[in-house]
Amino acid sequence: MGPTCAARLACTRLTLSNFRCYEHARIETGTKPVVLSGANGAGKTNVLEALSFLVPGSGLRRAKLSDVGRRDPGAHDSGADTGRVWAVAAEVSSGEYPVRIGTGLENASGAKRVVHIDGEAQRALSVLSTHFAVHWLTPQMDRLFLDGSVERRRFLDRLVYSFDPAHAGRISAYNHALRERTKLLADNKMDDAWLSALEDTLATRGMAVAAARLHVAERLAGGMAGAFHEADSQFPACTLAIDGLAEGWLTDLPALEVEDRLRRALKSSRSRDAKMGGAGNAIEGRLPHQSDLLVTHAAKAMPAGQCSTGEQKMLLVGLVLAAARLSASDEGRVPVLLLDEVAAHLDAHHRDALFGEVLSLGCQAWFTGTESDLFAPLQGRAHFFTVNDATVSETS
Incomplete structure (x- = not known):
């Protein structure tokens, strides 16, 4: 299935x-x-952040839920907690029928x-x-390949x-079981049945998480080699690998054996994890919550x-x-892209x-920039808005 027949996701109304x-x-x-x-400071990135809350996670800024609500001027300086209950609502089109999505803070x-x-x-x-x-x-992702493994x-x-x-x-x-196990070990509660149940969750969910990451990384690498290759490509292809214990085992072992190995490793590390303050710190190799994405410039092998x-x-x-194109061809839907100040760089x-x-994919990309002239090639093919002091106005 190619981009021409894939369902193009789009947010047609954002509130x-x-x-x-x-x-x-x-x-x-x-x-479009x-x-x-x-x-700068007009509120452009805040719109993209709102869109990023329409998928699981903490949004593109990784903000605390209580920090997202609008605050009165000077509230930060006074120390008063005046953040309000916030909400983001959207009408999403997928080429078939619109879906109304809403998310926000339940209470103050x-x-x-x-x-x-x-x-x-x-x-x-x-x-x-x-x-x-x-x-x-x-812009904060410019150090993705230089900083620690968490953001990768x-x-x-x-x-x-x-x-x-x-x-x-x-x-x-997986993360819930990880927190529960860590708390038990920190409190020196060595209840075998309780810990075994949590470790079973860590093993089964951890193996599934590792398998999904490995599968997508392999597909992405293959997709880049096919769609972004040779002289026609303006963006370099890369090879992808995952530095992780479960991911490494999955290349040679069946899933059930990987689960068993994870259970044994977790059980044998209880005492050492309790002393070292976390699950997996005493295990040789990265558990799924520690895995790292390794990216290499393919042409330079760097x-x-x-x-x-x-x-x-x-x-x-x-x-x-590459991810957007692969999603279109293999999954039948084109994702939305949020590109904050990317064009300026x-x-x-x-x-x-x-x-x-973007136009070839038929993708709805949301671009931000201080100068609209940067986006002149998109005139007539995109919707243009001006953001000024938290007011969004369509540009004629």
């Missing part, structure tokens, strides 16, 4: 209530790309996030992945969500972290485009290449 700097805002779009231009305590689909309350955040898929690039792992998991919506639920169950800043940016853009040649890829 913000007490979200960041917005008391209330409604943005009406079609399915969207350009948001305005001065900031303890729980709620989700509604077509007006019906949902029990799990993971249901969002069945209706919407989004990938993003932000999250980046990979976000890519996996669009191919396997159940992935979010597995990670949630680790991404050793490439130039410009090459790292190109690798990231190429990865996101590309030369004109690569900007044109990026716009061309």
Whole structure:
């Protein structure tokens, strides 16, 4: 299935209530790309962050739920906690029929996030992945290949969500069991039955998480070699690998054997984990919550972290485009892309290449930039909005 017959996801209406700097805002779009231009601090990135809450996770800023609500001017300086209950609502088109998605803070305590689909309350955040898929690039991700493994792992998991919506639920169950086991060990409660039950969850969910990551990484690498190759490509292809205990075992062993090995490793490390303050610290090799995504510039056979800043940016853009194209061809849906200040950091040649890829996919990409002139090639093919002091106005 190619991009021409894939379902193109698009947010055709976005409504913000007490979200960041917005008391209330409604943005009406079609399915075309969207350009948001305005001065720094006007509220452009806040719109992209709102869209990022339409999938599982903590959004593109990894913010606490209680920090997202709109605050009165000066509230931060006074120390007063005046964050409000916030909400993000969207009408999402997938080429068949629209779906209404809503999410936000349940109450002012900031303890729980709620989700509604077509007006019906949902029990799990993971249901969002069945209706919407989004990938993003932000200026903060420029150090993705240089800093620790946490952000690379999250980046990979976000890519996996669009191919396997159940992935979010597995990670949630794994992390819950991990926290419970760590607490028991910290309290020196060596209840074998309780710990064994938690370790069984860690083994079964951890193996499934590792298998999904490995599968998508392999497909992405193959997709980049096919779709972004040779002289026709403006973005370099990369090879992908995962440094992880379960991922390594899965290359040679059946899933059930990997689960058994994980159970044995966790059980044998209880005493040492209790002393070292965490699950897996005493195990040789990275458990699923410690796995690392390894990215290599294919043509140069060079680790991404050793490439130039410009090459790292190109690798990231190429990865996101490859994921979108693979999702279109293999999964039958084109995800939404959130590209925060990306165009400003590309030369004109690569900007044109990026716009061309987005239009070729029929993808709804949301671009931000301080200057609308950067997006001139998209005139007539995208919706243009100006953002000024938390007000979004369509540009004629």
